[in-house]
Amino acid sequence: MVLLLLTGSSTDEGYGVYAPTPLELKIPPGWPKPASDIYANNKLTEQGFRLGKRLFYDGKLSRDGEVSCASCHQQFAAFATFDHDLSHGVNNTLSTRNAPGLFNLAWKPYMHWDGGINHIEVQPLSPLTAPNEMGETLENVINKLKADTSYKRMFKAAFGDATINSQRMLKAIAQFTGTLISANSKYDKVKRGEETFTPFEEKGYMVFKSKCAGCHPEPFFTDFSFRNNGLSLNRFNDIGRQKITRKSSDSLKFMVPSLRNAQRTFPYMHDGRIYSIPQVIEHYRSGIATEQPTLDSSLRNRIQLTNLEKNQLVYFIYTLTDSSFTRDLRYTPDGSNNVINPGFDKH
Amino acid sequence: MKPKAEHTICGYRLLLVVSVFMLAITSAFSQAGISEKGQGTLLIRFINTANGKPVVLTDSLYSNFFGEKYSISKLKYYISHIAVTTGNGKTNTWNDSYLVDENAGETSILINTDAGRYHTIGFLLGVDSARNCSGAQDGALDPMKGMFWTWNSGYIMFKLEGYSTASTADLQRIEHHIGGYKGADNVTTYISLDVKQPQSLVINPGETTELLLEMNLDNYWHDKNDIRIAELPMCMVTGEPALKVAGNFPGLFSIKEIHKAN
Numbered sequence: 079m080v081l082l083l084l085t086g087s088s089t090d091e092g093y094g095v096y097a098p099t100p101l102e103l104k105i106p107p108g109w110p111k112p113a114s115d116i117y118a119n120n121k122l123t124e125q126g127f128r129l130g131k132r133l134f135y136d137g138k139l140s141r142d143g144e145v146s147c148a149s150c151h152q153q154f155a156a157f158a159t160f161d162h163d164l165s166h167g168v169n170n171t172l173s174t175r176n177a178p179g180l181f182n183l184a185w186k187p188y189m190h191w192d193g194g195i196n197h198i199e200v201q202p203l204s205p206l207t208a209p210n211e212m213g214e215t216l217e218n219v220i221n222k223l224k225a226d227t228s229y230k231r232m233f234k235a236a237f238g239d240a241t242i243n244s245q246r247m248l249k250a251i252a253q254f255t256g257t258l259i260s261a262n263s264k265y266d267k268v269k270r271g272e273e274t275f276t277p278f279e280e281k282g283y284m285v286f287k288s289k290c291a292g293c294h295p296e297p298f299f300t301d302f303s304f305r306n307n308g309l310s311l312n313r314f315n316d317i318g319r320q321k322i323t324r325k326s327s328d329s330l331k332f333m334v335p336s337l338r339n340a341q342r343t344f345p346y347m348h349d350g351r352i353y354s355i356p357q358v359i360e361h362y363r364s365g366i367a368t369e370q371p372t373l374d375s376s377l378r379n380r381i382q383l384t385n386l387e388k389n390q391l392v393y394f395i396y397t398l399t400d401s402s403f404t405r406d407l408r409y410t411p412d413g414s415n416n417v418i419n420p421g422f423d424k425h
Numbered sequence: 426m427k428p429k430a431e432h433t434i435c436g437y438r439l440l441l442v443v444s445v446f447m448l449a450i451t452s453a454f455s456q457a458g459i460s461e462k463g464q465g466t467l468l469i470r471f472i473n474t475a476n477g478k479p480v481v482l483t484d485s486l487y488s489n490f491f492g493e494k495y496s497i498s499k500l501k502y503y504i505s506h507i508a509v510t511t512g513n514g515k516t517n518t519w520n521d522s523y524l525v526d527e528n529a530g531e532t533s534i535l536i537n538t539d540a541g542r543y544h545t546i547g548f549l550l551g552v553d554s555a556r557n558c559s560g561a562q563d564g565a566l567d568p569m570k571g572m573f574w575t576w577n578s579g580y581i582m583f584k585l586e587g588y589s590t591a592s593t594a595d596l597q598r599i600e601h602h603i604g605g606y607k608g609a610d611n612v613t614t615y616i617s618l619d620v621k622q623p624q625s626l627v628i629n630p631g632e633t634t635e636l637l638l639e640m641n642l643d644n645y646w647h648d649k650n651d652i653r654i655a656e657l658p659m660c661m662v663t664g665e666p667a668l669k670v671a672g673n674f675p676g677l678f679s680i681k682e683i684h685k686a687n
Contacts, residue, residue: 119560196578199560203568203575216569244569248561322577324664 096238098123101253103184106261108269109297112184116198116256120249125235128412130254132232133247135411138222140212142168147202147251148411150177150211154404156339157181157258163350171210174314176350178335179343181260181403187302191332191348194322199252216244223247260338260403261297268397275397282394285387290337292376299337299398305374306330308366312349329372341399355395359388462540463630467509468686469534469546470635471525473500475642480527490647493654495589495599497642500527501572502583503552503565505613507536509543509626522552524565524572525640543626544619546636550674551582551613557606577663579606582613583674585645592658599654603670605663612663612671616678624683635686640677648676 101122105111120126133139134147150165150173151157157180159165165177175191189195195204205211206219223229223242230240237246265283267273275283286294295301304319311317311330319328332348346352352361362381366373383391403409473480475487480497488494505522523534556562557579566573572581583603592599605612618638620626628634646652650672660666 116560190576194577196558197560200568200573200575200578203573207575220569243563244567245561245563252560324662 094235096234098125098236098238100124101127101257103257104259106259106266106297109261110185113187116184116252120199120252122253122257123236125232126237126250126253127257129229129232129236130250130252131409132229132412133251134254138226139206139214139219140168141214141218144168145212147205150205151180153406153409154342155179156260156342156400156404158339158343160342161344163345165211167208167210168213171213173208173210174316175348176345179339180255181258181338181400182298182336183258184256185298185302188333192319192322193304193333198256199248201255202248202251220244220247254409258403258409260400262402263338263400264397265394266400276393278390279393279397281387282390282392283397285383285391286394289381289383289387290391293334293374294337300334302333304328304331304333306370306372307332308361308368308370308373308377308380309347309351310367312351314349316349318348327372330370331372337395338398339400339403340395342404355392356388359383359391363388464537465540465628465630466633467536467538467626467628468633468635469507469536469638471504471532471534471638471640472681473525473527473532473640473642477643480642482527487642489645489654490643491591491651491653491655493589493591493646495587495591495654497527497585497587499584499586501525501570502550502640503572503580504534505549505552505556506615507534507548508546509538510545510547511541512544512621515541522556522565524570526570538628540628540630543628544621545617546620546626546680547615547617549613549615550677552580552606553613554606554611556580574602574604579604579663583670585642589654589658591654593655594658597658599658601657601660601670603660603667605667607663610663610668612667612674614671614674616675618678618680620680620683626683629685633686634683636683637681639679639681641679642677644676645670645673648673 098121101124103112103117103122134151137143137146137149139146145166145168150159152160154160159177163176165173167173178191183189183198186198189198189201190204195201203216206214207216220242229242233242233246234240236250264273264275268275293301293303293305306318306329309330317329319331320326322328335346340346340355344353344355346355346358352358362377363383364380366377366380368378368380475497478485480500482500483496483498486494486496502525503522504525506518506520507523508516508518510516517538519536525532525534552566556566561568566580568575572584573579574581581602581604583601585599585601585603587599588597589599590597594600603612620636626634626636646654650669652670652673657666657670660670
């Protein structure tokens with residue numbers, strides 16, 4: 079009877095009282111509320127966030143124990159892969175797409191360049207199980223977590239009991255990734271009246287508003303739509319959105335990426351084929367394959383820019399770099415006070 | 426022999442009298458808008474068959490309508506929104522999803538329901554759209570079950586894998602992962618079965634009634650649509666071929682037997 083009472087109690091399983099600290103998704107001033115609440119069925123707590131962060135940085139989630147989410151989503155690169163066109167997976171494999179930066183995901187309606195993922199919680203299933211990414215089975219991941227007492231403690235702290243399952247793991251990861259908010263760049267400070275653009279940046283902002291904002295509107299610097307921006311079909315025959323919808327009208331369309339932190343997320347495009355921001359702008363000025371039937375209508379005549387405007391634009395895009403985000407200790411692994419990942423020069 | 430037969434007939438008579446009496450009570454309650462008292466249990470057992478025999482994974486060879494020989498290595502499908510309806514239209518619905526998993530030997534669903542006499546049983550073959558797009562699920566819908574697409578979010582509603590000499594795919598395999606929940610791609614199919622004849626589905630308070638439901642794979646290949654292994658050894662994406670397969674879903678299920686479980 080005493081035993082029953084003890085096990086029946088929700089307060090203790092040997093890891094202390096369940097008392098999660100509520101967290102909230104902080105919506106930056108002037109931003110709209112997310113269209114759908116990614117935390118409607120996933121109560122944000124400090125403990126859930128910390129568990130999510132630990133999972134995000136844990137190589138145990140991969141088959142060889144070496145590849146974590148953070149291997150391809152590095153904080154100093156705004157959670158993209160620094161200096162890699164394609165990301166590395168287990169056993170020296172290469173993926174076929176460029177890892178996007180992770181920030182402001184609570185507003186992103188679909189994940190992946192082709193929008194195939196319909197909810198932030200189920201996104202990790204793809205890299206976890208892809209043979210050229212983390213290459214592990216979900217079952218093995220859960221078994222490895224179950225074998226680790228410290229995880230039991232953290233799951234209990236986050237969810238009230240020590241049960242470890244895929245749903246809880248995925249919800250915890252979403253508590254971390256969904257609260258990665260980047261809204262403190264120079265641009266944001268200018269908008270808040272705390273700083274001013276240089277005249278050159280100001281001119282760049284004007285160029286941006288007249289030539290780029292159609293697809294990259296503020297404050298996210300993307301409209302989250304799928305568009306063909308005139309890149310040729312790559313060596314992986316990646317048709318983009320068409321793979322998901324099977325509509326030929328979606329051929330070569332990819333989700334418009336945010337320009338926030340673009341300075342850190344190079345190389346660019348879905349396959350990382352363009353290395354620098356000036357080269358990206360040059361693509362829009364002179365490189366677009368205008369014969370493609372699904373080319374975005376706004377790019378039929380390419381984008382007309384003078385050399386001066388091009389440079390102004392580059393300097394404006396630099397104002398979207400949020401180094402307080404890439405250095406935010408809340409997002410670094412617990413126990414670390416240095417955001418420069420030791421894996422920085424590994425590859 | 427004769428006395429025994431008499432006895433049985435008497436037994437039937439008694440049962441009939443009791444039944445009529447109970448029916449009278451039932452209809453009296455129904456008319457008064459009061460449901461039958463008490464809860465009973467419905468045990469639904471799926472019997473997956475091919476060529477008239479229960480499916481044996483891997484080791485047995487089957488033949489479809491077109492004479493294509495095949496073996497089965499994986500057979501799993503989702504059943505959701507089970508509902509039973511009485512003669513006067515009273516419906517009990519359960520919103521859960523269940524995975525009928527021949528590989529795991531999990532082919533039964535146990536649900537508690539109001540006692541009563543039911544005329545139809547229905548269920549959705551598949552997983553409803555809400556559960557396909559509202560994040561990580563658990564239980565039968567845990568992605569660990571191998572029934573969730575990781576590259577194009579959504580559940581595989583019906584999974585059939587095996588081998589066939591008619592298959593032109595690698596290793597002569599059959600891989601049918603039938604899914605799609607959105608708009609025109611939706612393969613989920615509502616199945617409604619009449620349980621009035623020859624037996625009713627009667628759930629008595631405190632008792633368990635077992636309903637044996639046959640899922641006949643012969644109709645998977647040939648019913649409303651013709652699905653030839655030679656033409657469709659692999660079906661791993663949403664859209665046209667999956668919809669064609671799903672066109673045969675309504676003909677897969679039939680009631681085999683209803684009896685009191687001991």
